[in-house]
Amino acid sequence: MYEGAIQDLIDELGRLPGVGPKSAQRIAFHLMQAEPADARRLADAITTVKDTVRFCARCFNVSEAEHCRICQDQRRDGTLLCVVEEARDVQAIERTREFRGRYHVLGGAISPIDGVGPDELHIAELIRRLDDEPVEELILATNPNVEGEATASYLSRLLEHLGVRVTRLASGLPVGGDLDYADEVTLGRAFSGRRELGA
Amino acid sequence: MQLVDLSLRDVRSYAQASITFGPGVTVLVGPNAQGKTNLLEAVLRAATGGSHRVAGDGPLVRAGAELGVIRSTMRTDEGRRRTIELEVGTGRRTRTRVDGQDVRRASDALGVLRVVLFAPEDVALVRGDPGERRRFLDELLGQRRPAYAAARSDYERALRQRNQLLKQARGLRGSAADAAVGTIDVWTEQLISYGTQLIAARVAAVRALRRPTDAFYRDLADRPEPIRLRYRSTAGEQIGDDEAADPDTSTTIPDPGWIAASLRAALAEVAGDERRRGVTLVGPHRDDLELSIGALPAKGYSSHGEAWSLALALKLATYEVLAEVGDRPIVLLDDVFAELDTTRRARLAAACLRFDQVLVTAAVEEDVPLEGARVDVRLEDGVSSVTPRDTQEAG
Ligand SMILES: [Zn+2]
Numbered sequence: 001m002y003e004g005a006i007q008d009l010i011d012e013l014g015r016l017p018g019v020g021p022k023s024a025q026r027i028a029f030h031l032m033q034a035e036p037a038d039a040r041r042l043a044d045a046i047t048t049v050k051d052t053v054r055f056c057a058r059c060f061n062v063s064e065a066e067h068c069r070i071c072q073d074q075r076r077d078g079t080l081l082c083v084v085e086e087a088r089d090v091q092a093i094e095r096t097r098e099f100r101g102r103y104h105v106l107g108g109a110i111s112p113i114d115g116v117g118p119d120e121l122h123i124a125e126l127i128r129r130l131d132d133e134p135v136e137e138l139i140l141a142t143n144p145n146v147e148g149e150a151t152a153s154y155l156s157r158l159l160e161h162l163g164v165r166v167t168r169l170a171s172g173l174p175v176g177g178d179l180d181y182a183d184e185v186t187l188g189r190a191f192s193g194r195r196e197l198g199a
Numbered sequence: 200m201q202l203v204d205l206s207l208r209d210v211r212s213y214a215q216a217s218i219t220f221g222p223g224v225t226v227l228v229g230p231n232a233q234g235k236t237n238l239l240e241a242v243l244r245a246a247t248g249g250s251h252r253v254a255g256d257g258p259l260v261r262a263g264a265e266l267g268v269i270r271s272t273m274r275t276d277e278g279r280r281r282t283i284e285l286e287v288g289t290g291r292r293t294r295t296r297v298d299g300q301d302v303r304r305a306s307d308a309l310g311v312l313r314v315v316l317f318a319p320e321d322v323a324l325v326r327g328d329p330g331e332r333r334r335f336l337d338e339l340l341g342q343r344r345p346a347y348a349a350a351r352s353d354y355e356r357a358l359r360q361r362n363q364l365l366k367q368a369r370g371l372r373g374s375a376a377d378a379a380v381g382t383i384d385v386w387t388e389q390l391i392s393y394g395t396q397l398i399a400a401r402v403a404a405v406r407a408l409r410r411p412t413d414a415f416y417r418d419l420a421d422r423p424e425p426i427r428l429r430y431r432s433t434a435g436e437q438i439g440d441d442e443a444a445d446p447d448t449s450t451t452i453p454d455p456g457w458i459a460a461s462l463r464a465a466l467a468e469v470a471g472d473e474r475r476r477g478v479t480l481v482g483p484h485r486d487d488l489e490l491s492i493g494a495l496p497a498k499g500y501s502s503h504g505e506a507w508s509l510a511l512a513l514k515l516a517t518y519e520v521l522a523e524v525g526d527r528p529i530v531l532l533d534d535v536f537a538e539l540d541t542t543r544r545a546r547l548a549a550a551c552l553r554f555d556q557v558l559v560t561a562a563v564e565e566d567v568p569l570e571g572a573r574v575d576v577r578l579e580d581g582v583s584s585v586t587p588r589d590t591q592e593a594g
Contacts, residue, residue, distance in 0.1 A: 110382055110385070111360065112360050112361075112363035112364045112367070112382070112386075113359055113360055113363045117381055117382060118381065118382065145353075145356075146353050146356040146357050146360070146389060146393075147356075147360070149389060150357070150360070150382070150385045150386060150389050153385050153388060153389070154382055154385045157384075157385070
């Protein structure tokens with residue numbers, strides 16, 4: 001244990017996802033040795049994000065305004081809605097430039113062992129959007145792992161009766177992988193070969 | 200496939216050791232507890248990411264060291280050179296490199312190095328809990344096709360999720376219980392989907408193991424009684440039926456649609472019990488591989504000698520099942536010959552001749568009636584060392 005400020009920093013860093021106690025220590029000492037301007041830039045970036053970036057009120061993507069750029073973009077095809085787990089999945093799909101519709105970010109996947117059920121996800125908001133917007137096809141792009149498949153299967157059952165076409169991204173994505181890791185070519189191909197669900 | 204080279208740094212009793220292997224037989228000779236088994240364990244670890252002696256990676260590292268390294272070089276049946284390197288540390292994730300490249304998960308290295316290991320504690324295959332036999336089938340299938348290992352870990356995951364919902368709903372009544380199991384149907388479907396893949400593959404493996412297990416048992420046992428293998432599934436008695444299978448195609452995979460329907464029906468039947476007990480009661484995690492010697496179940500009615508011979512026959516039979524798809528595996532026999540009399544030693548030795556490469560440990564060299572390389576293993580001041588003997592002299 002160190003004293004005061006440095007231990008506070010180590011503790012805070014240690015709370016970040018994927019950062020263990022040893023890495024936290026290494027990062028903390030790296031920052032101590034960094035140029036003051038470099039350290040300040042990092043601190044400012046964190047503060048700015050917290051002050052200016054929030055979640056889009058419609059699709060829960062990250063946004064600097066009430067609605068994100070994609071929701072505001074009138075050239076987007078409003079009949080196509082792609083459902084993803086996290087905002088970072090939106091970025092992964094955007095990079096492929098294969099998809100011209102809009103998104104809905106669930107905020108995770110159903111996982112009882114993590115205490116996440118349908119009520120913890122933005123599913124009610126999704127159903128409301130289907131009422132309000134001219135959506136004709138819903139593409140379920142949850143991760144190709146056990147929880148992602150379960151979430152897709154839950155949604156397709158739930159939406160079966162709403163008269164909207166529900167499709168799932170074609171496989172070819174790495175098994176057990178996050179959508180985020182899928183390389184752009186595979187993801188692009190997955191969009192062109194999506195399959196019908198709930199038939 | 201052939202193991203060409205094995206290097207250890209700070210692994211168990213080894214500070215630094217390197218052995219070069221030729222094709223055919225290599226006997227690792229030395230008194231007990233000198234480090235012979237550690238060598239086979241290191242090869243197995245490289246092949247499966249598991250250890251046959253202890254769970255977890257901690258104790259594998261030599262006492263006092265922070266990091267242990269296992270490096271193996273293989274030559275495939277097509278003549279390609281491949282390497283697996285494991286860095287095992289106390290309190291950190293094992294780092295696995297295949298052909299010099301980091302892999303994301305240890306299971307990505309599965310199947311690169313293929314081995315069949317028999318060690319004395321494998322007698323638990325016959326006498327132990329069903330879990331031992333399930334693990335045997337799972338490890339075999341995972342080595343045969345890495346996709347099986349992925350399906351198995353997906354199944355475990357779906358099972359944990361489903362059990363969590365059942366546990367939450369336990370003790371609740373009416374609408375509160377229904378709300379707690381909310382998404383159970385979705386998890387049931389996931390369980391059926393992955394569980395079907397597991398059951399189908401295991402049934403196929405059991406069918407493929409039958410003939411070679413019976414043949415090896417006749418070579419090894421005192422009394423050559425017929426061996427019967429049957430997959431006993433909680434998803435339905437009929438799943439392991441031989442009668443249902445055409446003898447000409449008996450090693451083919453059974454119809455997944457039929458297994459899925461059986462599993463779905465079995466789950467529906469125990470749904471009430473599951474709600475009461477808060478746990479998933481049917482599925483491949485509760486299945487068993489039933490072994491009989493003659494007309495009797497081997498688990499309760501076999502002598503130690505019979506159980507041991509059957510366990511070894513099963514392990515040797517996996518060679519054939521692995522060799523059906525991809526490279527022929529390397530056979531590792533830990534302290535096996537000492538258990539046998541002269542006649543059966545000769546029969547086991549004859550069986551070994553059909554394997555491409557066999558690594559054998561023995562405390563007494565004369566117990567092993569096999570020609571081939573000899574490596575002396577000695578422990579001094581708590582550190583093991585290996586000394587290959589000049590084979591020119593022996594040959
Ligand atoms: Zn938006």
